[in-house]
Amino acid sequence: MTKPSRNSLRIQFLRVLRPWHRRLGLASALFILLLTLTGVAINHSDDLGLDKTGVTQAWLLDYYGIAAPKHVAQFGQTSSALYITDNLLWQNQQMILEAADTLISATFASNMIVAIDAQQLYLFDKQGQLQETQGSSTGLPADLLGLAVVDNRVWLNTANGIYQADEQLIDWQLASLPNGFNPWVSANNEIDKAIINRARSANLSWQRVMLDLHSGRLFGHLTIWLWDLFALALLMVSLSGFWIWLKQKPPR
Numbered sequence: 001m002t003k004p005s006r007n008s009l010r011i012q013f014l015r016v017l018r019p020w021h022r023r024l025g026l027a028s029a030l031f032i033l034l035l036t037l038t039g040v041a042i043n044h045s046d047d048l049g050l051d052k053t054g055v056t057q058a059w060l061l062d063y064y065g066i067a068a069p070k071h072v073a074q075f076g077q078t079s080s081a082l083y084i085t086d087n088l089l090w091q092n093q094q095m096i097l098e099a100a101d102t103l104i105s106a107t108f109a110s111n112m113i114v115a116i117d118a119q120q121l122y123l124f125d126k127q128g129q130l131q132e133t134q135g136s137s138t139g140l141p142a143d144l145l146g147l148a149v150v151d152n153r154v155w156l157n158t159a160n161g162i163y164q165a166d167e168q169l170i171d172w173q174l175a176s177l178p179n180g181f182n183p184w185v186s187a188n189n190e191i192d193k194a195i196i197n198r199a200r201s202a203n204l205s206w207q208r209v210m211l212d213l214h215s216g217r218l219f220g221h222l223t224i225w226l227w228d229l230f231a232l233a234l235l236m237v238s239l240s241g242f243w244i245w246l247k248q249k250p251p252r
Contacts, residue, residue, distance in 0.1 A: 038214035045207045054201030055209060061200045069199045073187035075106050081192070082106040082113065085199035089115050089122070093195065095202055096128035105147040107185045109154055116144045116156070123169065134169075141172055146184035157184055 045051050055061060069085035076082055083090040089097035089106055091113065097103075099117050106115035112131070113124040121140055123132040134140040146157035154165040156172070164175040212218040 035214060038210050041210045042207070042214060045210070050207040050210060051205055053206050054198070055204045055206060056197060056201045058197065060209070061197075061204060064204055066200050066203050068196050071102055072191055072196060072199070073105075074191045074195070075185060075187060076108070081188075082108075082115075083192070083195045084115075084187075085195060087117070088199055088202060090195060090198070091124075091128040093198060094128065095198075096124060097122055097130060104144060105185045105187075107147060107149055109149040110152045114147060114149070114154055116147050118144055121156075132169075139170075139172055148181075148184045150178065150181065 041048060041050060069088075071084065071086050073084040074081050075084075080092070084103045084106060087099045087102050088095055089099070089103055096113075097115065099115075099120070099122070101117040101119065103115055103117050106113065108114075108126075111126055113126065113128065115122045115124075119135060119140075119142060121134040121144070122130060123134070124130055136142055141156055141158045141160060141163045143159035144156055145159060148155040148157070153167070154169060155175070156163045156165075161174050162177060163172045165172055209218065
């Protein structure tokens with residue numbers, strides 16, 4: 001029995017190699033396309049606004065484990081309402097404050113917006129731009145419980161008594177409740193459910209998703225290994241392509 005010639009072995013090897021070269025090439029092309037698109041998106045995230053655009057898809061927020069806020073409150077009518085979701089304050093569906101602690105109350109007072117957490121008071125203009133933050137260092141009473149506005153004067157209910165601010169909101173004095181005092185600002189019974197999803201989306205930007213997808217960390221550690229396999233497939237395509245070209249190169 002004659003031994004197969006070297007040329008016949010080379011031809012058989014090439015026949016086996018070509019289908020795998022095509023399959024690996026297709027997989028590698030998809031991998032390169034994904035890396036290219038996510039890489040371009042990351043490089044231009046500022047221009048595309050990815051760093052400021054929150055993810056609103058509930059399934060993706062669930063996948064990242066971003067839970068709904070525990071404390072949700074709406075103050076005022078939906079068209080001009082203020083919302084609190086844990087430590088975030090929203091105006092017209094736009095986040096205007098991320099406080100260090102859970103916010104308690106928020107309302108409009110004259111030509112400004114006032115919000116409080118347990119230890120600080122926040123002042124905004126009507127457009128939602130933060131103008132001032134008051135705390136114990138500026139003379140604000142501690143352990144705030146509630147907020148009220150009477151005749152455009154701000155009142156605070158605290159664990160140590162009731163305080164009234166002067167007209168400039170600089171000095172706070174212990175005071176007695178006036179006759180016919182309006183109730184402390186309280187949340188609406190009805191809440192616009194859309195704000196809950198917006199609050200969740202504030203914790204996840206599309207820039208983060210693109211970074212995780214580009215690096216292979218979006219689907220956990222197994223995806224990192226899959227990305228390594230794609231890189232190995234790309235190397236195999238390069239080597240097999242060079243081998244096919246070399247063996248099919250016509251002699252000079």
